[in-house]
Amino acid sequence: MTPHRRIAVTSPQTRLAHARRRHRTAWRPPTLDPAETRQAQRVYRAQRIPALTALAALAALLFGLPVLLDLTPTWDDVRVLGIPLSWIAIVAVPFPAMVAISRWQLRRAERAEEPE
Amino acid sequence: MIALFAVAPVVLLTLLVGLRGVAAVRTTSDFLVASRRVSPLLNSAAVSGEYLSAASFLGVAGLVVKDGMGALWYPVGFTAGYVAMLVLVAAPMRRSGAVTVPDFAEARLASTPLRKLAAVTVLVIAGLYLVPQFRTAGLVLSVVSDGPYWVGVVIAAVVVSVTLAVGGMRAATYVQAFQFCFKLVLFIVPAIWLLLQVGPQVRHEAVHPVEFTHFTRDTPVDFGLEVTLLLDDPLTVQSATGAPIPIPAGEYRVSEGTTLVFPAGAPVPGVRGGAAPGGPDWQRPLLDPHDAGHPVLGTWAVLIATMLGTMGLPHVLMRFHTSPDGRSARRTAAITVGLLSVFYLFPGIYGTLAKVLVPQLYLSGATDTAVVALPSQVDDGLTGTVFTGLLTAGAFAAFLATSLGLLLVVAGAISHDLVPGGLARLRFTVVAAAAVVVLLALPSARLDAGVLVTWGFTVAAATFCPLLVLGIWWSRLTAAGAIAGVAAGLAGTAGAIAFALFGPPVSGLPAILIAQPAPWAVPLAFATMVGVSLLGRPPAWSQAAMLRLHLRERRDTGRDPGHSSSPTRRSSATRRVIRRLGR
Numbered sequence: 001m002t003p004h005r006r007i008a009v010t011s012p013q014t015r016l017a018h019a020r021r022r023h024r025t026a027w028r029p030p031t032l033d034p035a036e037t038r039q040a041q042r043v044y045r046a047q048r049i050p051a052l053t054a055l056a057a058l059a060a061l062l063f064g065l066p067v068l069l070d071l072t073p074t075w076d077d078v079r080v081l082g083i084p085l086s087w088i089a090i091v092a093v094p095f096p097a098m099v100a101i102s103r104w105q106l107r108r109a110e111r112a113e114e115p116e
Numbered sequence: 117m118i119a120l121f122a123v124a125p126v127v128l129l130t131l132l133v134g135l136r137g138v139a140a141v142r143t144t145s146d147f148l149v150a151s152r153r154v155s156p157l158l159n160s161a162a163v164s165g166e167y168l169s170a171a172s173f174l175g176v177a178g179l180v181v182k183d184g185m186g187a188l189w190y191p192v193g194f195t196a197g198y199v200a201m202l203v204l205v206a207a208p209m210r211r212s213g214a215v216t217v218p219d220f221a222e223a224r225l226a227s228t229p230l231r232k233l234a235a236v237t238v239l240v241i242a243g244l245y246l247v248p249q250f251r252t253a254g255l256v257l258s259v260v261s262d263g264p265y266w267v268g269v270v271i272a273a274v275v276v277s278v279t280l281a282v283g284g285m286r287a288a289t290y291v292q293a294f295q296f297c298f299k300l301v302l303f304i305v306p307a308i309w310l311l312l313q314v315g316p317q318v319r320h321e322a323v324h325p326v327e328f329t330h331f332t333r334d335t336p337v338d339f340g341l342e343v344t345l346l347l348d349d350p351l352t353v354q355s356a357t358g359a360p361i362p363i364p365a366g367e368y369r370v371s372e373g374t375t376l377v378f379p380a381g382a383p384v385p386g387v388r389g390g391a392a393p394g395g396p397d398w399q400r401p402l403l404d405p406h407d408a409g410h411p412v413l414g415t416w417a418v419l420i421a422t423m424l425g426t427m428g429l430p431h432v433l434m435r436f437h438t439s440p441d442g443r444s445a446r447r448t449a450a451i452t453v454g455l456l457s458v459f460y461l462f463p464g465i466y467g468t469l470a471k472v473l474v475p476q477l478y479l480s481g482a483t484d485t486a487v488v489a490l491p492s493q494v495d496d497g498l499t500g501t502v503f504t505g506l507l508t509a510g511a512f513a514a515f516l517a518t519s520l521g522l523l524l525v526v527a528g529a530i531s532h533d534l535v536p537g538g539l540a541r542l543r544f545t546v547v548a549a550a551a552v553v554v555l556l557a558l559p560s561a562r563l564d565a566g567v568l569v570t571w572g573f574t575v576a577a578a579t580f581c582p583l584l585v586l587g588i589w590w591s592r593l594t595a596a597g598a599i600a601g602v603a604a605g606l607a608g609t610a611g612a613i614a615f616a617l618f619g620p621p622v623s624g625l626p627a628i629l630i631a632q633p634a635p636w637a638v639p640l641a642f643a644t645m646v647g648v649s650l651l652g653r654p655p656a657w658s659q660a661a662m663l664r665l666h667l668r669e670r671r672d673t674g675r676d677p678g679h680s681s682s683p684t685r686r687s688s689a690t691r692r693v694i695r696r697l698g699r
Contacts, residue, residue, distance in 0.1 A: 030657060030660050030661045030664050031657075031660060032660045032663060032664060032667070036667060037660070037663060039667060040663035040664065040666050040667040041663060043666045043667065043668070044662075044663060044666045047666060048589075051203045051204065054199070054203045055200070055203055055204075058196060058199050058200065058203075062192065062193075062196055062419050062423065063416060063419070066189075066402055066411075066412050066415040066416060066419075067412055069400075069401050069402060070402060070411055070412050073400070076399055076400070076401075079323075082320070082323050083323050084323065084399070086185075086400075086401045087185055087188075087323075087401055087464070089401065090185070090188050090189060090192065090401045091188060091460075091461060091464055094192045094195075094196075095192070095195065095457035095460065095461065096457070098195055098196060098199050098453055098457065099453055099454050099457055101199055102198070102199050102202050102449070102450045102453040102454075103450065105199075105202060105203055105450075106202065106446060106447065106450040109203075109207070109446060110443065110446070113443070113668050115668075
């Protein structure tokens with residue numbers, strides 16, 4: 001045994017208690033005091049609008065882009081720097097857009113949480 | 117030999133970094149969630165490291181070769197999942213204080229049956245996700261080293277379960293954060309090298325694809341699995357030793373483990389259930405895997421499954437619990453979107469280059485090995501070998517990181533939710549779970565990694581996604597509604613998967629809806645959950661239980677004293693006392 005080894009020093013009862021199965025404590029209904037309830041309700045309402053906006057933007061991007069690409073088969077022949085435009089559209093558009101959406105949503109969500 | 121040189125350092129580093137965390141592991145909470153003291157940047161690197169599995173590292177490029185450019189929608193969906201997670205789940209989920217998804221179900225709805233059902237769902241999702249990881253690890257090792265498939269699978273299982281059993285989540289956090297950087301470098305550097313090395317001719321062909329109808333040079337094809345080829349005209353090929361083998365027109369069955377050399381100029385035979393890469397359909401940036409004629413629906417189905425599924429993946433959710441509070445969990449999700457966006461710019465490069473250089477992989481069905489096969493096509497000297505080694509190492513790291521998180525979740529679900537027990541039991545469960553996964557992975561060599569992983573996502577999207585979204589944002593959700601919804605989603609997706617695996621083949625619209633059940637299964641689960649909840653009456657405390665999730669944690673005296681971030685500066689003895697008091 002190396003001199004630096006750390007040993008847990010416990011009484012025999014503690015060791016026994018640790019070895020035994022731990023029973024989970026009885027479930028208690030969550031409680032909030034009135035001030036907390038008001039604060040939580042305010043935050044909850046304030047969070048909904050940016051959340052829905054961000055989701056709508058994400059859905060429009062992800063479900064709209066395939067429709068757009070399906071309707072514009074000519075984009076396969078348009079080339080930017082030699083690469084078909086429709087190939088660029090599925091890499092260069094969604095990723096920056098998603099980063100932008102999450103930045104915006106993070107800011108809004110954190111601002112909504114600030115205490116008044 | 118390459119395999120040994122590539123895999124050994126990854127394994128050793130994983131063990132070393134993993135062992136570094138060992139000293140800290142004292143309690144179950146330490147083991148499962150690193151006692152919740154991980155910064156957003158480290159945690160998001162770990163989330164990305166865990167998330168970038170073999171399916172991302174190898175699978176996407178392989179799917180591009182096989183299904184066409186539309187396969188690039190998979191990474192879009194994978195990343196979009198984190199945007200949805202950031203918006204809907206990350207912070208409230210962390211604030212619930214639950215360690216696992218079943219824990220969350222109980223904390224919000226106080227239902228033991230729901231907890232058990234959620235634990236079973238965790239096992240299904242993790243199984244669907246783990247089997248392809250082990251399979252791909254075995255496949256890559258067997259291709260690179262010419263060894264048998266099962267050896268790779270067993271090596272992988274041993275490494276993962278030892279690291280986990282010794283170090284737990286603390287180890288996993290460092291291992292995965294380190295592996296994200298590792299994978300990023302090992303993916304980007306070879307991509308740039310390949311692009312520079314291939315020359316203008318190949319680069320031009322990569323963006324002007326022509327259908328793969330004739331072999332341009334003498335091409336050896338290794339058939340690792342039995343394949344049925346369809347030929348219009350008789351053709352004479354050579355065996356690996358040079359002996360000529362005549363193939364008659366019509367169907368021809370190639371047995372497992374044969375190598376055939378197709379001569380230059382020969383027409384490419386057809387394969388049952390696939391179109392040759394490079395054709396006009398291949399170039400369309402939409403997913404229409406069964407040629408069902410519904411490209412938009414096919415693309416949407418994958419996007420729904422991957423986006424909503426990410427939100428319900430139990431191993432990813434668990435990672436958010438290693439953040440100290442709700443705010444940093446949310447930041448973790450936001451940073452992860454950025455990190456993944458960088459990584460996912462590159463699978464397209466591998467895919468288009470592989471279409472030009474190794475299109476024959478689609479004949480043998482081994483498109484998942486395309487990334488690893490590329491460097492030797494470009495440079496047959498030492499440099500090519502080195503890059504093959506680097507990519508193999510990256511692929512193995514991808515596999516390791518994902519499997520670490522998944523096995524931990526499986527162990528957690530079994531020994532934390534189904535049969536509660538202490539730390540020793542948790543460690544034993546990890547090893548037992550790995551053994552079961554190996555047994556499942558051995559006969560699955562034939563199944564596509566992409567397909568299996570998407571199924572895992574689909575089950576998660578139809579079960580945990582509605583449970584979490586409604587649990588966090590709708591106070592009228594009842595336990596009965598949640599159980600009915602999760603059961604409906606699980607039954608629907610599992611039924612569709614079983615039909616796709618064992619049922620008769622179907623075509624057209626039903627084929628898409630059976631292979632990708634997300635577009636109907638997710639709304640079904642949501643509708644059942646809302647409908648059954650509206651029939652019942654939520655308990656009086658349900659409003660408080662929901663609002664609690666949106667309330668920012670108090671700074672100093674948290675309601676969960678052992679786990680708040682403030683005592684980090686105190687000595688470990690004080691921390692242990694506080695933790696004991698809080699229990």
